[in-house]
Amino acid sequence: MQNQDILKELDNIELSIEKLQSILLNSQNNIDVINAIASNIIKKDIMYDYQKNEIQELKKFLVKLTYIDNTNIKIAIAKNSYTPNYILKKLSTDSLDLIRASISTNENASSYILNKLSKDKVKIVRDALAGNSATPIKILDKLSRSRDKMTRMRVAENPSTSKKTLEKLINDNDGDVVNASIKMFN
Secondary structure, three states: OOHHHHHHHOOOOOOOHHHHHHHHHHOOOOHHHHHHHHHHHHHHHHHOOOOHHHHHHHHHHHHHHOOOOOHHHHHHHHHOOOOOHHHHHHHOOOOOHHHHHHHHOOOOOOHHHHHHHHOOOOHHHHHHHHHOOOOOHHHHHHHOOOOOHHHHHHHHHOOOOOHHHHHHHOOOOOHHHHHHHHHHHO
16 A cells, blocks of 8 residues: 555544554554554544444553654644553653643543643643643642733633632733633633
């Protein structure tokens, strides 16, 4: 099969995990194919309803993918709702901000990991965390005190933000944050 045909096949989110593994096995050194596999995994996580028997296969595949040193693969793993937390924990120490930010958006990341990421010095990591509905209330409250308007705005728009935090944000010095807080408070 030619590279173009493989890439076209990888556009299909209905592709089985077994087929993805087979393509990966036969194209381990092809960066375009590896990036297309990462894209398939991200799209599939958003749009595909896994059957129970597929979930275990997917988890095993995600673990195998952790051995590939590719940013797009790492992001796909970090975002995937079926990635085991021990892998997310390992990736949460990655030097690339975008990978840590991707974990911050994962609603199945453990509160331990999310708490660790709340201490990250990088803005995009905290911004992503502020928008994650799985972020613990205490962390959202802490993020609501950020000097960064976008972080406060994402906290205000987060459906998990407590009424107490929203009440504080209603008195924010930025009108957009105030409006978002009022909208969520009602």
